[in-house]
Each structure stands twice: as C-alpha cells, then as structure tokens.
Amino acid sequence: MASSLMIQGAGSNVGKSMLVAGLARALTRRGLKVLPFKPQNMSNNAAVTTDGGEIGRAQALQALACNVEPVIDMNPVLLKPETETGAQVVVHGKRLTTVKARDYASLKPQLMDAVLSSFNRLQAQADIVLVEGAGSPAEVNLRAGDIANMGFARAADVPVILTGDIDRGGVIAQLVGTQHVIDPEDAAMITGFLVNKFRGDTSLFGDGYELIEQQTGWTGYGVIPWFGDAHKLPAEDALDIGGTSGTGDFKVVCPVLSRIANFDDLDPLKATPGVSVEMVRAGNALPGDADLIILPGSKSTRGDLEFLRQQGWDIDIAAHVRRGGHVLGLCGGYQMLGRTIADPDGIEGAAGITPGLDLLDVETTMIPDKTLTRITAKHIASNCDVTGYEIHIGRTDGPDRVRPMLEIDGRTEGAMSADGRIMGSYVHGIFGSDDFRTGFVNGLGAATGVSSYDKSIDTILNNLAEHLEAHANIDGLLDVARKHSRGASS
CATH class of the missing domain: 3.40.50.880 (Class I glutamine amidotransferase (GATase) domain)
Structure with a gap:
C-alpha cells in the first residue's frame, strides 16, 4: 500500500494546488511513482480524462506534474456551480445530479464511498498519493459529513500538513487559530505546517515560525518564498483571473x-x-x-x-x-x-x-x-x-x-x-x-513565431520543484507520509 500525504489550507487560495503540483514533480524527479488526489473540488474549469470523465483542472495539472495521464479517480467528486445557490454534482467523471447548496450536506455522506474507492485504487498504483484539501478545515460549520478535509483524512488515515498564506497577513493566527477551532481528533491528524507565499528575506520570519511551532506543537516544514511564475500555470479559480497578460501589439x-x-x-x-x-x-x-x-x-x-x-x-x-x-x-x-x-x-x-x-x-x-x-x-x-x-x-x-x-x-x-x-x-x-x-x-x-506552450509549462513545473526542494523539508514530508499512512478503509 502506498504512503500518502494531504495538503490542507488554513484558508482558501493559500496555494494548495501549486504546492501539490510542485511536490508531485519533485518526488517524480526523485524516481517515485506519484499520483494526485482531491476528494472534492469545486470548479467550472474542468479537464476531460483518458477514461472519458471530467475532473478539476488542478488535478489534470498535477497529473502532468507526475508525468501521468489524468483519470477520474484523481477527483471523484466535482461540484460545478450553475447559479449563486446551486451546483452540478459530478461523481466519478459523470453528472449525478444538480443540488442547491443547502441540500448538498445531506448528499455528502453518500459520496464518501466513491471518494474512498477512488483513493484506494490510486494507492494500489503509486508509491505515494498526494492529496489536496478544499477550502479550510477551520470552516467547522461544514464539518458534518465532510469528505474534502478532515472527514476524508480521518476516514482514510492520511496525515495532514496545514498551509498558511503569509502574503495575506495574519499567518500566525491562520495556523494557530485553526488548531484552536477544530475538533481535537481532527487536530491530531495535522503533523506539521508550511508557510507559503513569503516575499523578501524568509529569515525575518524566524520568530513567527518558532511561535507557531510552540503554540501548536506541530513541526514546521518550511517557509516557501513567492514563486513568480505561479500565475503562468493553468488557474482553476475564476477569482484568479483578471487584468492583462503579455505585452504584444x-x-x-x-x-x-x-x-x-x-x-x-x-x-x-x-x-x-x-x-x-x-x-x-x-x-x-x-x-x-x-x-x-x-x-x-x-x-x-x-x-x-x-x-x-x-x-x-x-x-x-x-x-x-x-x-x-x-x-x-x-x-x-x-x-x-x-x-x-x-x-x-x-x-x-x-x-x-x-x-x-x-x-x-x-x-x-x-x-x-x-x-x-x-x-x-x-x-x-x-x-x-x-x-x-x-x-x-x-x-x-x-x-x-x-x-x-x-x-x-x-x-x-x-x-x-x-x-x-x-x-x-x-x-x-x-x-x-x-x-x-x-x-x-x-x-x-x-506577428509571432512558433513557441511551445507545453514545453513552457513543463519548464515551470521543473522550476517549481526546484523551488520547493530549496525551501521545503521534502525529506521530512516523505518521512511523515511513510511513517503514518496505513491505507484507507472502505
């Protein structure tokens, strides 16, 4: 059974997708068979898989980082918003139903079997499965029936690394506060943290980093500097788009x-x-x-x-x-x-x-x-x-x-x-x-010459992997995955 590691966020848009893609490429370059997984995603930016379904675009990018083709098991539940209050529910690549947001909670428990069966299939094929959470486990009002964060982590017995976004400010409160508001048994699944999107001299955050470790008892696995080419990778969230790109006539x-x-x-x-x-x-x-x-x-x-x-x-x-x-x-x-x-x-x-x-x-x-x-x-x-x-x-x-x-x-x-x-x-x-x-x-x-888009994305993924190798304790993250994971039950 493969080892596994889950990257959750102390908030939305903290860089979980990018971190999983970068870790996937770094571990793939080390010779490991890596597969990405996201139990539940919400996005209208979807990709078509080789087995004839659809998954979130971020998981397709993460599959590319692993040098494998995307399949439906990488994102077994995909929510595609159709209105302000309702979304299409896609399970194992196919439309299941359309529900109002207030009714989705009653549907979630039925989806855990689909989530765990996909996860188990991936584990049977990989050395390590890298799991991406959705939103934040601190959204405790959504904890009942959760399949996206701690509900999945506990059901599948997957260790969690919590990621905070220092660029937004308040990263100490993000991480320490998450531990404070979540259930103690959920908090026990978190073994460490990452601080992402740091601009400037990372050594200046030394005291803050130590404070998080002292307050939470978690191990820090790195302060990740801002990665300038992140915006060139395919985005999944419509909030990430806007403005002008390129300078051509x-x-x-x-x-x-x-x-x-x-x-x-x-x-x-x-x-x-x-x-x-x-x-x-x-x-x-x-x-x-x-x-x-x-x-x-x-x-x-x-x-x-x-x-x-x-x-x-x-x-x-x-x-x-x-x-x-x-x-x-x-x-x-x-x-x-x-x-x-x-x-x-x-x-x-x-x-x-x-x-x-x-x-x-x-x-x-x-x-x-x-x-x-x-x-x-x-x-x-x-x-x-x-x-x-x-x-x-x-x-x-x-x-x-x-x-x-x-x-x-x-x-x-x-x-x-x-x-x-x-x-x-x-x-x-x-x-x-x-x-x-x-x-x-x-x-x-x-007036332009031929340029290779696929090659440019591959280069960015390699640069991202080297960025993480330089600033994150990847050996330590691997040790967490290997020592903790015992495989999912269905």
Missing part, C-alpha cells in the same frame, strides 16, 4: 462571465510573444482597440448571456464587429453567437428560449446528454493539426455550419460567418496546439 479581449468555464483556453495565448490578453471583469467596457474578442465557455449559457447583456458587452461586441474586428466563441460562447438558445427541458435553469447575439446563423438546443471526449482534429482553413477536448451539453446547427472550423474523424465541427470574421467551436484547448495557435493569430494580424 495583437490584443485579445475576453469578458469574464459570471459562470465562466474552462478559461484556461486562453492561457497559451497569454504566453505567446506578440500577443496580449485582457480579461475584462463586470462593470468595465470591452476595449475598443481589441483585435479579437473571445467569448469563453460557460456553465450556464443562457444565464451568462443575460449577464453579458447586463454589462453592455453585447453593444461592445456589436461595435467591435462593425469596426471589422474578429470574434471567436468557444463552447458556451459559440452558443451565444447564434440566433437562439433553447432549453426545452430546463437543463440549465428555467425552460425557455433566449435570443442569441445573432452573429452566426445557427441555433442551439440544450440536450440532457453531455459530450465528454478528447479529440484530434484538423483546422480546415490552415490544415494544421489540433488537439483538444469537448465538454458540453447542447447541439448547434444552421446555415453557417456549412463553413466549419474543424474536421474531426470525418465530421465537421463549428461554424463561421460568410466573411470569416465570426467563428465558433465546441472544442476547448485548441490554442495549446502550437502551429495552429501561431497560424491563427498571425492570420488575424499578429
């Missing part, structure tokens, strides 16, 4: 929808020389100097189309088109570009029909069955190979489908306006294909 603009999904589609463009990408948040107009507007995926297409109109972005997009600009819609964004979006069965909300932006002569009907598949395609205009994935509900058809974007195993996919300036596709991840990305933006007026 070719300007891509993307509105941040209220239920934006799979926004890492734009990451390769952000890393492309000669290209800048501006993510525009609510309350701001879409810039008039954009060369390309990308409408991203959405977990609630009709709801986000209403949100888009509330921001006045439909007017900005229409003005952009009148100026001769280009628009690309991906997945939900593709659906928005059409004449209408019909949801007769109320799959994403109230049943009904919503007028689209009327920029493509197509219509979309939502259907119960979700498409989940990895694809290899040919971009028809450039003849470039494209890899990506489909993850959507809905079927789109209409006259502009006679001008498709892609060919996939003999079928055509996507649509284009007669003048070629409005394009739509259901395929995510297409900009990760280097030749296609280069040809596409250059064809719209950019």
Whole structure:
C-alpha cells in the first residue's frame, strides 16, 4: 500500500494546488511513482480524462506534474456551480445530479464511498498519493459529513500538513487559530505546517515560525518564498483571473462571465510573444482597440448571456464587429453567437428560449446528454493539426455550419460567418496546439513565431520543484507520509 500525504489550507487560495503540483514533480524527479488526489473540488474549469470523465483542472495539472495521464479517480467528486445557490454534482467523471447548496450536506455522506474507492485504487498504483484539501478545515460549520478535509483524512488515515498564506497577513493566527477551532481528533491528524507565499528575506520570519511551532506543537516544514511564475500555470479559480497578460501589439479581449468555464483556453495565448490578453471583469467596457474578442465557455449559457447583456458587452461586441474586428466563441460562447438558445427541458435553469447575439446563423438546443471526449482534429482553413477536448451539453446547427472550423474523424465541427470574421467551436484547448495557435493569430494580424506552450509549462513545473526542494523539508514530508499512512478503509 502506498504512503500518502494531504495538503490542507488554513484558508482558501493559500496555494494548495501549486504546492501539490510542485511536490508531485519533485518526488517524480526523485524516481517515485506519484499520483494526485482531491476528494472534492469545486470548479467550472474542468479537464476531460483518458477514461472519458471530467475532473478539476488542478488535478489534470498535477497529473502532468507526475508525468501521468489524468483519470477520474484523481477527483471523484466535482461540484460545478450553475447559479449563486446551486451546483452540478459530478461523481466519478459523470453528472449525478444538480443540488442547491443547502441540500448538498445531506448528499455528502453518500459520496464518501466513491471518494474512498477512488483513493484506494490510486494507492494500489503509486508509491505515494498526494492529496489536496478544499477550502479550510477551520470552516467547522461544514464539518458534518465532510469528505474534502478532515472527514476524508480521518476516514482514510492520511496525515495532514496545514498551509498558511503569509502574503495575506495574519499567518500566525491562520495556523494557530485553526488548531484552536477544530475538533481535537481532527487536530491530531495535522503533523506539521508550511508557510507559503513569503516575499523578501524568509529569515525575518524566524520568530513567527518558532511561535507557531510552540503554540501548536506541530513541526514546521518550511517557509516557501513567492514563486513568480505561479500565475503562468493553468488557474482553476475564476477569482484568479483578471487584468492583462503579455505585452504584444495583437490584443485579445475576453469578458469574464459570471459562470465562466474552462478559461484556461486562453492561457497559451497569454504566453505567446506578440500577443496580449485582457480579461475584462463586470462593470468595465470591452476595449475598443481589441483585435479579437473571445467569448469563453460557460456553465450556464443562457444565464451568462443575460449577464453579458447586463454589462453592455453585447453593444461592445456589436461595435467591435462593425469596426471589422474578429470574434471567436468557444463552447458556451459559440452558443451565444447564434440566433437562439433553447432549453426545452430546463437543463440549465428555467425552460425557455433566449435570443442569441445573432452573429452566426445557427441555433442551439440544450440536450440532457453531455459530450465528454478528447479529440484530434484538423483546422480546415490552415490544415494544421489540433488537439483538444469537448465538454458540453447542447447541439448547434444552421446555415453557417456549412463553413466549419474543424474536421474531426470525418465530421465537421463549428461554424463561421460568410466573411470569416465570426467563428465558433465546441472544442476547448485548441490554442495549446502550437502551429495552429501561431497560424491563427498571425492570420488575424499578429506577428509571432512558433513557441511551445507545453514545453513552457513543463519548464515551470521543473522550476517549481526546484523551488520547493530549496525551501521545503521534502525529506521530512516523505518521512511523515511513510511513517503514518496505513491505507484507507472502505
């Protein structure tokens, strides 16, 4: 049975995902078979697995750090928010149901078996399983039936390292306070702590570090300096996106929808020389100097189309088109570009029909069955190979489908306006294909050479591993995992 170690956070967004990815790459470089695991995730940024399901994007990145393909067992429960109060529940890669937040607590106990069965399968294949918690164990109001933090750690008998974010301030209170508010038996699962995101001279925190050890009785395993390239890794939380990336003259603009999904589609463009990408948040107009507007995926297409109109972005997009600009819609964004979006069965909300932006002569009907598949395609205009994935509900058809974007195993996919300036596709991840990305933006007026996005991510993961090797006691963390773990029970 493999050893295991769980990284939990004293708060949200303390860097758990990045730490697990970095530790995974560091231990993989040491010759260990490492697999990532997150019992429960909440994100609309999902990845399609090799076994035909979907998991959180962070676990797909962590799988990459381990040099393995992502599978559904790495994230057995995925919550995908659809409204302010409800979310789709995905179990073992497939949609189980949609529940209101207040009703999810009653569902959680039923999901522990799914969580433990996935964890046990991973343990049977690995030398060590690195587990990522969700949110914070200090949210004791959510402790009953918990499957994401201490509920899982105790059920699976996995030792916990608690991580605090010093960049936010108050890291001593974060860590010491967590021990104070959680159940003593939960606190007993925590064997040590990490302090993350330190800016400046780490030796200046020596007294604070010792105080945490004295107050908690936990062992400190390192103060991790700020890792400057963290923002270049695919983000999972929509709170992490915004602002402008890159300094190129070719300007891509993307509105941040209220239920934006799979926004890492734009990451390769952000890393492309000669290209800048501006993510525009609510309350701001879409810039008039954009060369390309990308409408991203959405977990609630009709709801986000209403949100888009509330921001006045439909007017900005229409003005952009009148100026001769280009628009690309991906997945939900593709659906928005059409004449209408019909949801007769109320799959994403109230049943009904919503007028689209009327920029493509197509219509979309939502259907119960979700498409989940990895694809290899040919971009028809450039003849470039494209890899990506489909993850959507809905079927789109209409006259502009006679001008498709892609060919996939003999079928055509996507649509284009007669003048070629409005394009739509259901395929995510297409900009990760280097030749296609280069040809596409250059064809719209950019000036850039071919660069390898995958290679750049791999380099960042290696640099992150070296960063942790230099500043964290990885040998000590390994000792904790090996001495404590006895395997999960189901």
